[in-house]
Amino acid sequence: MIGLFALLLGFPLIASQFQLDLANQVFLAVIGSLALMLLTGYAGQISLGHGGLLAAGAYTVAILSKDFGASFWVTIPASALSGALLGVIFGFPSLRLRGVYLAVSTLALHFIVIYLGTEYETHGSYDSGVIITPPVLLGYSLESPRAWYFMMLLFAVLAWLVAANLLRSKTGRAWRAIRANETVAEALGIGVSRYKLLAFVVTSSMTAVAGALFGYYRGFVSGEAFSIFIAIQYAAMIIIGGMGSLIGAVLGAVFVTAFPYFIEYLLFMLPGADQAANALFAVNYAAFGVVMIVFLIFEPGGFVGLWRRIANRWVTSAPNVVAVART
Amino acid sequence: MLQLLVNVIVLGAIYALIASGYVLIYRVSRVLNLAHGELMMLGAYLLLQTATSLAFGATGAVAFAALMSLLVGALVYVFLMRWMTGQAVLAAVLTTISFGIFLRGLSVLTWGSQHHYPGKLLSVPNVSFPIGASAFISGVSLAILAVTIVSYAALFGLLRFGRWGVRMRACGQNPLLAAQSGINLHTIYALAWAISTFTGALAGILVSLETGVSGSLALIGLKAFPAALVGGLDSLVGAMLGSLIVAAAEVAAIQYVSPLLADVIPFVILIVMLAFRPWGFFGTREELDRV
Numbered sequence: 001m002i003g004l005f006a007l008l009l010g011f012p013l014i015a016s017q018f019q020l021d022l023a024n025q026v027f028l029a030v031i032g033s034l035a036l037m038l039l040t041g042y043a044g045q046i047s048l049g050h051g052g053l054l055a056a057g058a059y060t061v062a063i064l065s066k067d068f069g070a071s072f073w074v075t076i077p078a079s080a081l082s083g084a085l086l087g088v089i090f091g092f093p094s095l096r097l098r099g100v101y102l103a104v105s106t107l108a109l110h111f112i113v114i115y116l117g118t119e120y121e122t123h124g125s126y127d128s129g130v131i132i133t134p135p136v137l138l139g140y141s142l143e144s145p146r147a148w149y150f151m152m153l154l155f156a157v158l159a160w161l162v163a164a165n166l167l168r169s170k171t172g173r174a175w176r177a178i179r180a181n182e183t184v185a186e187a188l189g190i191g192v193s194r195y196k197l198l199a200f201v202v203t204s205s206m207t208a209v210a211g212a213l214f215g216y217y218r219g220f221v222s223g224e225a226f227s228i229f230i231a232i233q234y235a236a237m238i239i240i241g242g243m244g245s246l247i248g249a250v251l252g253a254v255f256v257t258a259f260p261y262f263i264e265y266l267l268f269m270l271p272g273a274d275q276a277a278n279a280l281f282a283v284n285y286a287a288f289g290v291v292m293i294v295f296l297i298f299e300p301g302g303f304v305g306l307w308r309r310i311a312n313r314w315v316t317s318a319p320n321v322v323a324v325a326r327t
Numbered sequence: 328m329l330q331l332l333v334n335v336i337v338l339g340a341i342y343a344l345i346a347s348g349y350v351l352i353y354r355v356s357r358v359l360n361l362a363h364g365e366l367m368m369l370g371a372y373l374l375l376q377t378a379t380s381l382a383f384g385a386t387g388a389v390a391f392a393a394l395m396s397l398l399v400g401a402l403v404y405v406f407l408m409r410w411m412t413g414q415a416v417l418a419a420v421l422t423t424i425s426f427g428i429f430l431r432g433l434s435v436l437t438w439g440s441q442h443h444y445p446g447k448l449l450s451v452p453n454v455s456f457p458i459g460a461s462a463f464i465s466g467v468s469l470a471i472l473a474v475t476i477v478s479y480a481a482l483f484g485l486l487r488f489g490r491w492g493v494r495m496r497a498c499g500q501n502p503l504l505a506a507q508s509g510i511n512l513h514t515i516y517a518l519a520w521a522i523s524t525f526t527g528a529l530a531g532i533l534v535s536l537e538t539g540v541s542g543s544l545a546l547i548g549l550k551a552f553p554a555a556l557v558g559g560l561d562s563l564v565g566a567m568l569g570s571l572i573v574a575a576a577e578v579a580a581i582q583y584v585s586p587l588l589a590d591v592i593p594f595v596i597l598i599v600m601l602a603f604r605p606w607g608f609f610g611t612r613e614e615l616d617r618v
Contacts, residue, residue, distance in 0.1 A: 046417050093601055099416040100359045104556065105601045108594035115591040122587070232424055239421065282435035289429025296422045297410045 012149050020145035022261065024217060027152035028210050029253035031159040033237040035206035037249035038163055041238055042172065043199035044179030045094050049106030051230035052113035053204050055223065056086050057211025059117045062130040062221040072135035076212055083208025084201045086113070091200025095193050110231060118223035129222030132215055148217055155213060159206055163246055166202065175199055236288070240295050242304025251303045259291070260284050329462040331582060335575045337468040340475040342570035344530040345551035347482060347563060348523035354499045354561040355519040358408065358419050362427035363527050364548020366403070369430055370396045370528020371445065371535035371544055372438050378448040385449040389536075393529050400524025404517040412516070431542060446536040453537075467537040474533060478526050482563060495519060499561070546590065550577075553597035559610025568608055572596065 012020060032050060039045050060079040064070040070078070086109075093105040121130065134143045142148055166172050174195040177185035186192050215221045233256050241252025263284050299306050345367060352360045360366075374392040377383060383391055407426060411419040446453075446467075455463040485492035497505040498515045506512050531544060554573040558565025573593045580588040606612050 040417075093598075097601060097605055100420060101601065101605055103417070103420055104359070104552075105598060108553070108597045108601075111591050111594040112598070115587070119587065229428070232421075232428065235421055236425075239418075279436055282432045282440070285432025286429050286436060287432070289425045289427075289432060292425035293407065293422060293429070296418050296425065300414070300418060 008153060012146050017145055020149050022258065024145055024148050024152045026254050026257045027149075027156040028214055028217070029234075029237065029257045030156045030250050031210035031213075032207050032234055033241065033249040033253040033256075034159045034163045034246060035203040035210070036234050037238050037241075037244075037246060038166065038175070038206075039199050039203040040235075041244045041249070042167060042179060043175035043196065045091075045196060045199060046099065046103040047090065047106040047200075047203070048103050048228075048231045048235065049090055049110040049113075050207060050234040051226040051228060052106075052110035053083060053086060053090070053207040054211035054214060054230060055117050055226035056082055056113055056204075057208030057213075058215035058221045058226070059120065059130075060208065061212045061215040062132060063120065065132055066124070066130055072137060072216070075135075076209060079208045079212035080205040083205035083211075086208070087201035087204030088197060090204060091197045094196050094200065107228070107231070110228060114223050114226055117221075117226075121223065129220050129224075132219050132221060134219065135216055142216070152213065152217075155209065159210075160246065160250075162202075162206070163249075167246070171195065171198065233288075236292050236295075238302075239292070239300070240302050242302030242306075243300075245304045248302055248304040255303070259288065263287050329459050331578055333458060333462050333464050333468075335571065335578045337464065337471060338578060339567075339571040339574035340468075340472045341530055341534060341547070342551040342554040342574055343567050344471070344475045344478060344533075345527055345548050346555035346558070346566040346570050347478060348527040349552055349555040350558075350560060350563055350566045351482070351495075351519050351523045351526075353555075355495045356408075356412075356498070356516050358411070358423070359416075359560075360423045360520075360523070361420060361549075361552070362403075362423040362430065363523070363552070364545035365427040365430040365434075366396070366399070366524045367527040367531035367548040368434065368540065368542070368544040369399065370524075370531040371540035372434055373399075373528070374532045374535060375438060375443050375445040375448070375540060378445045385451050388445075388449055389532055392532055393525060396528030397521045397525040399528075400521035401517045403524065404513075404520035408516070408520065409513060412512070427545070431545065435542065440542065442539050442541040443535075444539040445532075446539070449536075451536050465537060467533060470536075471530075471533045474529055478529070479563065479567065482522075482526075486563070491515075491518060550590070550593045553593040553600075556597055557600045557607055559607030561611055562607065562609035565607050565609030 011023065015023065032054065036047065036050055039047055057079040060082045061075045064075045064078055090106055090109055094102050097105060124130070134141050136142075140147070142151060167175075174185070174190045177188060177190055178192055178195060182192055211226075218225070237252030237256045238249055239252070240255055241250065242248030264280060267280065267283060295302060301308065345363065348363050348367075349360060352358055352363075370392060373395050374388060377388040377392050377395075381388070381391070403426070407422065408419075411422050452466065454466045456466070456469070457463055486496055494505070494510050494515055495518070497508075497510060498512055502512060505515075527548065531540070531548070534547065535544065550573070551570070554570040555566050556569065557572055558567065558569030573596055576596055577589055577592050580592045600607065
């Protein structure tokens with residue numbers, strides 16, 4: 001544990017700009033995927049609206065810092081608040097709908113949020129997106145990936161702590177009960193509606209904060225950055241990592257974030273790669289689809305499930321990763 | 328005004344043709360196919376490929392591409408969705424989404440990201456017919472109307488009177504009992520996927536004759552999904568009504584409010600419907616508890 005922290009803190013000393021940028025993207029993804037894991041992996045509620053929530057956070061930053069000149073200390077809590085508000089809206093259908101219908105309602109809300117964002121862009125005559133100036137903290141302007149690294153790390157660790165502690169509390173137990181069986185949970189005296197809404201609120205505000213950080217980090221907010229593909233990527237993270245495990249959420253975030261770079265690397269090892277460079281995003285899409293399908297069909301438990309199977313077969317004394325993550 | 332009405336009916340026919348695919352698969356196998364838009368786009372690309380590499384003439388090329396799509400649909404079930412039978416709802420939906428993403432990547436790799444016009448390649452005449460004093464309808468739009476009407480008539484006939492249609496309904500109602508009475512579930516599901524891809528591809532093919540084909544064609548397919556849900560995910564009659572509602576709202580929004588609304592209005596309708604009557608106008612109510 002201490003070794004891990006030492007590694008995470010020492011990493012900026014040895015890493016290149018590119019590696020730091022990748023690490024920052026991973027941290028952002030970790031916040032979002034931990035949030036989605038709480039909602040889907042523990043409370044059992046499906047959401048395909050993650051892109052919209054990220055966008056909401058980013059737009060909150062854009063609007064507050066552009067139109068009101070608000071500082072980092074105002075915009076981040078404000079984005080958490082707007083995320084929480086959206087969480088109530090996103091969660092409201094969950095009181096009545098389940099499964100596919102719920103997924104579809106969050107998908108629809110995603111489109112509506114993105115529309116409102118682009119509407120703001122056109123009305124504010126930010127034609128192709130809103131430019132955000134780097135935040136100034138204690139007289140120090142956060143610009144380089146190295147400076148951001150520590151900020152992102154801090155937020156990712158905070159997200160982990162929030163998630164782990166919530167799961168250890170009454171709330172986490174209520175969520176698991178709802179996921180296992182709603183009727184039984186209700187009969188046990190758990191306020192199912194309340195805890196479902198709470199799950200959406202917590203998830204949404206965490207995600208919106210990630211979106212706000214993303215907006216600052218990129219320095220640019222545009223509706224096009226939050227396509228439905230983003231929501232699918234987050235769903236992929238929790239599936240590929242392993243449902244119902246926080247470690248799984250982190251592993252999935254690392255995998256999905258690093259995946260396009262890995263594909264790029266592979267592609268350029270092939271002969272005649274120069275032509276393929278134009279088609280890089282297409283190769284990415286196709287490969288991502290295949291990997292998702294392979295996981296869904298052959299290893300629905302994700303990395304954590306894979307590890308558990310290997311551990312059960314070869315090393316009977318290996319610690320159960322899922323059990324560790326759930327404590 | 329008359330022109331607006333014509334636009335609503337044509338757009339409604341496009342949505343209805345696509346929506347029938349969502350309904351058929353959902354009704355038979357309780358799977359929501361979110362790759363339907365991409366499969367529809369694939370149909371248009373198949374037409375493009377046929378037009379460039381085979382000398383079939385316009386009618387032949389359209390027929391060939393549509394028949395290929397029938398095959399594609401069956402193959403998608405046999406090689407992909409068969410694995411998802413009996414799996415969790417989320418897993419099945421995500422599989423179709425992943426497959427859609429795969430198709431998007433594949434189509435850009437194969438046909439590039441630029442806009443293609445298979446209609447020009449096949450030299451489909453761009454004629455328009457006057458309706459009344461001030462309205463026009465294009466030849467392709469008339470074809471879309473005709474194909475939609477014929478498709479729906481055929482689907483109704485199949486499901487009500489056809490031997491295979493009755494089997495399909497049986498599988499949708501109770502897969503276990505259907506299998507027990509000797510119906511091969513996999514064959515039925517594959518058939519449903521084939522027909523659904525066929526009608527979806529027909530829509531894609533016909534739309535591409537007029538407006539061309541690129542990645543954005545898949546979005547039309549996704550917008551037809553609210554139409555299917557508003558009518559009721561397991562009802563063909565509902566799909567027609569839902570398509571007209573969504574089309575009317577979309578045309579009205581473009582005309583009177585803002586063209587930017589076009590891509591979002593179907594989803595607004597979807598949300599409103601989910602809030603008040605999630606099972607749609609003609610859907611079965613108990614469906615909701617089963618999913």
